[in-house]
Amino acid sequence: MNMIDKIKTLFGSVSVSVTPDVSTYMDYSWFSTENQEIFGIKKNSISEEQNNLLECLFTKLDSDEILLPSAQSEWFQYLFLSKGHNPFSFETEVSLPTSIRFIHFYSNQLFSNKNEFEEAINAFFHKEVIVVWNSAKEGVIIEKIIDQPFNKEFLEHMQEIIAADLYHDVTFFVGKRYSPLANLSLYFDIEHQCFKKALSVKKQKSILWFSKEMLYYILSFLPDDLQKELPNLFLNDMKIDDPILSTVKIFLQQNLNVTATSKKAFLHRNTVQYRLDKFSEQTGIDLKHFEDGLVIFLAIHLLEIVNKN
Template sequence: MLKKLLSIYENSILFLNQPENPSDQMFILCNDAENEWISIPKTDVSEKELKLLKTIFKLVEVETSANPSTSNGWYEFLLLNGPLPSYPSEEAIFRLIQFQMSSDDANQIEMESALKGFFTEDVLIIWENGSRGIVIEEKTQISLSEEELISMSETLESDFYVKVSFYIGKLHPFSLELREKFRQEQEYFSFGIINLGNPHILTFERVFPAFLAHHLPEELKQKVNQEVIELFHDDPEMFSTVKIFLENNLNASLTAKRLYIHRNTLQYRIDKFCEKTGIGLKDFHGAFTVFLACLLFEQKRN
């Protein structure tokens, strides 16, 4: 009878012996009459279906740790204030890449398998909840650039129909301080997801300017060039043009492409901004001041 479930639950696996070290992300059901076991992803089974299955088959209790990746202690260390996990090399350096899916309906097992396919099989993945997790890479395993991570995010979105955002952490030595570094990056990631439009890729450099602007005292916010903010308020198109121009490192071709406008139209808008404000965007100090004004205007608008 368990074999019939294979056609209903496509991600299930049939065993002739009780599976060893089963994942706590799976329901394990046993048919004593035929001495068969089947594992079904918990995300594939509704509460009503589970009640029905339990009346027909025996549900095997899986005694594993709170997270499938806790055998080496990383889950307890990063998320539960546990001790530093054991590791062969005390001089190891790690990069923690956080990810968040736009929905918790995706199959965690399939998602984890896909992630390991893009990274390496040796990376460790732990889950904070149904939609958020952490990829732990040792420095010697790092192979993906920021551009490749963007491409991977787009591929996952296409395959799983959920948007996946990544926060690329810095390289940190293997020490107790790693937990505090992770928690700071965790704060930046959460801030970026909420305040920066949920982009594919976030880094410290991308998040911190907005993070800083958000935490400026109200007194300092009022001292930022109000003429610029008033111009943005009166002309939202000018705001989007200037912000995207600055975000693209003053590259006119990339900016025009993103805005779907001609380069001459872009140049006209930039010249108009400089004429009205008296601020040159090609000057570092001018660009910094205007970008800060963009962030404050955006936060106030939202």
């Protein structure tokens, strides 16, 4: 039984409509499910308490949204259901942005007031954005970029303010820039799957970046036995809490810079160099070569995954 059937069972088929009529649609309170299915319930058939509950569970639609397809609905069909065409393909060349970016979002709590969240997002961006909901917990912001996208500090500030003002600890996942006429449905799906994987393994979540999480997403497709054996193969059975290994990880994250590593790890420069030399001595791998360093970085990450699991 789908959601609409359940609604009909609860309120009675006579009181529920799924096909708005120009002459009678004002007699109904209209809602949209997470799958963008529209239904209306006769206003005289529901109490105020029932209406408030429905607004928490579904998206309440204004009367002027009922008869005309909304931009959000078109984008939902295209991105989440892979139906229809890229909505940008219907715009004139003059009105197209230079590029676009998807900023996915997720909260462990239900958004009881989606409009409040959308208003906050629009206030922060100070430019046209489209908020498309996938459920009462998650969705995506489509950022139209004319010159430069908002930077990391701006997005972190936005996340903090929303947490403080709306009491929602929202995780944002920032995608890369695309041409507005690209195969956005495909690229969105890859980002969305990567986001879901990142949510399942990240302990601290606020702002995540596709460019940083994609590598880990790819590694998750390795067979479990290979994920367990590769770290031992390259790291000579070092443990995750080994100080040499932790220093090596920071060294790789600091672009192979010993001075930056010593500052980040609060270690003397000579201590850092000693541990790097010790690692090379034990494994026979020279971290200053890009390909070798990349392999070790992946091996350390796999070791972290194995330990979490």
